[in-house]
Amino acid sequence: MSKNILVINCGSSSIKFSLADPLSGKHLLSGLAEKLGSADAALEWKGADSGSKTLGQAGHREALLGIVALLQKLNLSCEGIGHRVVHGGEKFSKSCEVTDESLAALEANSHLAPLHNPVNIQGIEAAREAFPGLPQVMVFDTAFHQTMPRQAYLYALPYELYQQEGIRRYGFHGTSHRYVCTEAAKRLNRPIEELALISAHLGNGCSATAVLGGKSVDTTMGLTPLEGLVMGTRSGDIDPSLHEFLCNTLNLSLSEVSNLLNKESGLLGLSGHSNDMRALLEAEAAGNERAAIAIQVFVYRLAKSIAALTVALGRLDALIFTGGIGENSAPVRQRTLELLPFLHLQPDTEANLQHGRDNQGIITLGTQPCAMVIPTDEEIVIARDTHKLVSGI
Ligand code: AMP
Numbered sequence: 001m002s003k004n005i006l007v008i009n010c011g012s013s014s015i016k017f018s019l020a021d022p023l024s025g026k027h028l029l030s031g032l033a034e035k036l037g038s039a040d041a042a043l044e045w046k047g048a049d050s051g052s053k054t055l056g057q058a059g060h061r062e063a064l065l066g067i068v069a070l071l072q073k074l075n076l077s078c079e080g081i082g083h084r085v086v087h088g089g090e091k092f093s094k095s096c097e098v099t100d101e102s103l104a105a106l107e108a109n110s111h112l113a114p115l116h117n118p119v120n121i122q123g124i125e126a127a128r129e130a131f132p133g134l135p136q137v138m139v140f141d142t143a144f145h146q147t148m149p150r151q152a153y154l155y156a157l158p159y160e161l162y163q164q165e166g167i168r169r170y171g172f173h174g175t176s177h178r179y180v181c182t183e184a185a186k187r188l189n190r191p192i193e194e195l196a197l198i199s200a201h202l203g204n205g206c207s208a209t210a211v212l213g214g215k216s217v218d219t220t221m222g223l224t225p226l227e228g229l230v231m232g233t234r235s236g237d238i239d240p241s242l243h244e245f246l247c248n249t250l251n252l253s254l255s256e257v258s259n260l261l262n263k264e265s266g267l268l269g270l271s272g273h274s275n276d277m278r279a280l281l282e283a284e285a286a287g288n289e290r291a292a293i294a295i296q297v298f299v300y301r302l303a304k305s306i307a308a309l310t311v312a313l314g315r316l317d318a319l320i321f322t323g324g325i326g327e328n329s330a331p332v333r334q335r336t337l338e339l340l341p342f343l344h345l346q347p348d349t350e351a352n353l354q355h356g357r358d359n360q361g362i363i364t365l366g367t368q369p370c371a372m373v374i375p376t377d378e379e380i381v382i383a384r385d386t387h388k389l390v391s392g393i
Pocket residue numbers: 202203204205232275276277278279281323324325328329330
């Protein structure tokens with residue numbers, strides 16, 4: 001029987017999927033169904049085969065049926081389906097099988113992530129219809145951070161807001177932080193239980209996490225993925241009075257402020273040019289001052305957060321860079337390390353330019369502590385968790 005797992009990541013108008021072998025870590029087929037709900041809905045895939053097809057006016061259910069048909073056509077099968085779910089709240093501290101009860105508990109959490117969880121639930125329900133009888137598992141972005149101690153997860157608000165409404169810091173990107181930290185321990189040839197790590201996931205969304213003995217002890221994102229670092233279009237930390245200030249002075253509504261902070265801020269807002277780090281580095285080299293400012297603020301805030309996270313660890317063995325920017329941008333890594341001389345992370349310029357490829361990912365000189373580049377693979381974590389749960393290992 002096939003051990004492959006179909007990993008599904010449902011967005012509001014898209015489904016990313018990957019058929020992965022949890023044992024070898026190989027991706028056999030991956031693809032994207034996008035523009036769902038519009039007349040331009042389409043499916044494309046690559047791997048064992050590559051191609052694309054239009055899906056008409058497909059919604060999530062029809063797109064999943066399209067994926068079922070594709071797998072059948074390619075003679076590929078799977079033993080289970082793993083779903084990426086954004087917010088598990090305090091209810092889910094690890095991955096779990098989809099049952100009527102777990103789905104109801106997830107629904108009860110939806111108010112914590114009104115933009116994401118309903119879409120994830122829709123995807124799970126559609127997958128239950130499209131793949132009847134196949135076991136399904138939910139893997140949460142928040143679950144890894146459920147080990148944070150209360151001094152890290154509580155906001156200094158009236159305590160009843162935590163007790164009654166669940167208002168606290170949850171953290172996200174947990175699957176990615178978990179993957180790269182496990183991988184770092186392997187590469188350093190040391191048990192993860194002994195290590196004090198900081199992982200910086202820098203993509204369109206950015207977060208950094210302190211991981212002690214394999215457990216998350218603090219992270220930069222909070223109740224929502226808006227808190228913390230500067231991101232592609234998200235502001236990260238701001239003065240909490242800013243909402244009222246903008247409402248009063250610019251006459252904006254709360255949802256307009258929310259839109260401004262989530263979609264028009266960060267690298268895009270500061271530069272007025274792009275949310276894409278590659279484009280900003282090119283613009284900076286061509287003399288664009290606003291691009292230079294955006295990168296400077298991004299890097300400064302990242303270094304400041306890394307330094308702050310060391311408080312949760314008491315020491316540091318390795319700093320890990322991952323995500324599109326973390327894996328590919330030597331200048332961002334170099335400039336971040338240059339702001340942290342007191343952590344004794346001395347950049348190895350040559351190794352950094354090669355993204356640590358020939359050096360187990362290590363991009364610093366000396367042995368302890370070190371900085372590393374480790375490409376993330378959230379799908380493989382989801383495939384492994386799903387395999388473990390469906391095969392009862
Ligand atoms: P992700 O969300 O992980 O796909 O990451 C997207 C981000 O990675 C975007 O800001 C890209 O500009 C950035 N990125 C990808 N490749 C590079 C590169 N070679 N140099 C700088 N940034 C990059």
